[in-house]
Amino acid sequence: MIDIQHVTKRYKDVTAVDDVNFTIRQGEIFGIIGYSGAGKSTLLRCLNLLERPTEGKILIDGKDLTSLSDKEVRKERQKIGMIFQHFHLVSSKTVFDNVAFSLKAAGKTKEEIQKRVPELLEMVGLSDRSRHYPAQLSGGQKQRVGIARALANDPKVLLCDEATSALDPTTTKSILQLLKKINENLGITVVLITHEMEVVQDVCHRVAVMENGKVVELGEVYDIFAAPKTALAKQFVRTVHSLELPERLLAGRKGPIVQITFQGESAEEAVISETLKQFNVSANILHGQISYIQDRPLGTLIIEMIGSNADVQQSIDYITKRTNQLEVLAGVA
Incomplete structure (x- = not known):
């Protein structure tokens, strides 16, 4: 056109x-x-x-x-x-x-x-x-x-x-x-x-x-x-989807903090619940939101994962496989 x-x-x-x-x-x-x-x-x-x-x-x-x-x-x-x-x-x-x-x-x-x-x-x-x-x-x-x-x-x-x-x-x-x-x-x-x-x-x-x-x-x-x-695009996206965490939430953490992005069908699936059932880990939710863009869901979740190193790594691998978008923001303090 x-x-x-x-x-x-x-x-x-x-x-x-x-x-x-x-x-x-x-x-x-x-x-x-x-x-x-x-x-x-x-x-x-x-x-x-x-x-x-x-x-x-x-x-x-x-x-x-x-x-x-x-x-x-x-x-x-x-x-x-x-x-x-x-x-x-x-x-x-x-x-x-x-x-x-x-x-x-x-x-x-x-x-x-x-x-x-x-x-x-x-x-x-x-x-x-x-x-x-x-x-x-x-x-x-x-x-x-x-x-x-x-x-x-x-x-x-x-x-x-x-x-x-x-x-x-x-x-x-x-x-x-x-x-x-x-x-x-x-x-x-x-x-x-x-x-x-x-x-x-x-x-x-x-x-x-x-x-x-x-x-x-x-x-x-x-x-x-x-x-x-x-x-620049990341900066613009942050003006709508702010993912900044206050320092007090990062202090004294017991496990790694990960950011998970859920696209399409995965945004409406119980990925985290299934992860917690399968592996011996617990999750401390620090931030979360879901938006609909052109009627398609886009979700973001930031969690602290608590458990043994092996269990946490298995959980991370499982979530990564399900969502294809997981980023480790911080390791163990």
Whole structure:
């Protein structure tokens, strides 16, 4: 659907995006995460040529946007909706007129606009706010207007530049659920820029992790949460799944402390109970949690294993075989 080929964007001596390559599939919600200055927003703006790449190509549905004239690019942008962090609504216009703006720009007739705008407002849950002005709306309602405006011309792609960063957690959840509903019902490909891993966990199918203009890790969201490979990805995962133990829990321990990750079916099986039945060991649970990512369970458990060296090692081998993911965090004190 979106093919990013060797894209680089430079501003004089600064390289904001550095030789980025990946493909975004049709109908998926694709996340791009990174801290400020990572290059993620610049990359997003390259996708609809608000920023022209210094090098490389952007292909959408097989069409190379970088080879088009400015006039042709403006036409192609009608197929690419965009949502901004700060809404960018016209304060002097009503909700209806803010949404109608995109339709007027596309040359739609008055009759088409009168029919289409109410459909869009119903889709985003704002049918009763048609004649209100932006100053009369909450932050979440303003973003819903922005989403309706972005969907006005039936785009194939929806670009979201930090669309929830200015919202409180409860409103963020509602906007993410709306984007997920739009993706599922309309089949629109959504590209979502964020610096919050919780946003990625809630709605994204795949994610690219960016640092210093480069993509340092890319994969299925579930896989990156289960086994992040880079230090940056691990850091982002820890912001959602904190596994830090206080020093007092590590002091005076009687056995090794292990961290076990349960994926898929193993997250719903009684692996620890079966281990304790089979081997002469006891377990002191220090930390545990389970999350559901794309409806797939992902569990983490940190335990102190107490018993003879032989029994503990047999237990570790058994759990490792069952889960494939066991890490010894600390040996015997």
